[in-house]
Amino acid sequence: MTGSHFLNLSKHLIFISILAMATGCATTQTTDSTADNVDSIEPANRVFFNVNETLDKHLMKPIAETYVDLTPQVVRTGVTNFFDNLKYLNVILNAFLQGKFEQGVNDSLRFVFNSTLGIGGIFDVATNDLRLPKNQEDFGQTLATWGVDEGSYLYLPLMGPNTVRGVTDQVPSTLLNPFFYITSAALFPISALDLINKRANLLEASNLRDEAAIDPYSFTREAFLQQRDFLIYDGNPPVSGYDDIFSDADEESGGVLVIE
């Protein structure tokens, strides 16, 4: 590991530790709102959200839209496949850490086939020809399966929504990305392409959010936290979780929900 890489990793770890300490204190407060409990540093989060939104509106979104206008879908799919494949070692590791051995083996095969037959991951031959679907695993999900609490909601500068638990994924995902071990000026345009392509893939979702949300900040928070639960439970969260929202109404009506 080079000195600069170690420095980057240290920065990540220090940043995460500070966040964990700050939010750890905040989550001990008792409030009467679920949102207050989850989003204990909301004022700071809102500041970062506004900064990101401004940057996005004036810089990232226009660039992503131009990128979509200039490149055919097939090229964008290839770019997405390439970067997803590069980050797939983290998915494999976390599948095993969660005890999903069969999935871990399939994910390993997927990585091998896409990296070779799929020419460096540009073509997703594993999904299309070998019935090895892409999975979404990360260290935040792994910690969730190990019983670690999600901690406070975080909205991070440049990185967007996360939680204290979820942000820990920065360490393995950085260390397992082959680009982390390459020091070259060529990495700048490649990283820029990754960022622009990622933003382009989110254009539809962000437009949908802008169309639906009356408070984009809380809409993003709620949608993100629910989507995380969905991923943690591999698309099948326990049914009982959906009952919680009705508990007040159930209690008020003595067990039977009645609307006057």
Place this chain on the structure above:
Amino acid sequence: MTSKNHLFQSCLKIIFGICLFFSANLTWAENEQDAAIQIPVDKLHEALISIMKNADSSSFENRYDVLERVITQQFNTPLISRVILSRYWKSLNEKAQTDFIALFNRLTISTYVSRFDSFDNESFKNISIEPMKQNRFLVKTELIQNDDKPVSFNYIVQNDNEQWKIISVIANGINDLSLKRGEYSSVIKEKGYDALIASLKQKISDLEPKTTQ
């Protein structure tokens, strides 16, 4: 000995017959209930496919009318409104509650009409029905798309005056009821209830074409 055996066998047959009768009745009742629970979801899907198919030939107003009948009948909007506004619901007088229900109903319909605005041979597939607390059920379905992965569409359904009604829609893990509750609660806390109502009216206006009132 033979007559004892015969009596024993007769008793067994009667017990077996009674068990079969009750188990058949139970299965029939469960099937009947499942079919009834599925009705509001099927009616919504039918209406959505219909407005999607007619997106090019039918105006927003016409598609709104089609969906209004279904959503008003098949969604328990009063309950949805009460759960979404949570503790703020009680602070509203009866007129304000009724007004909110009407406004939210209109927002729901406009949102569906605006989103389901094209057809590419999509279809809905029923997956399963799972029991929840307080006689609520989770109806799991999928929107099957031509060139993309299926989208999970789950519905929470509850009985209201002898009719099963939808009380929440969960699309790909995102529970609309929960999302709106968090979002509206934030707006009320930051800017007040009147600001929420103004935002909802603005949202409806943005969704509906300018020709619609």
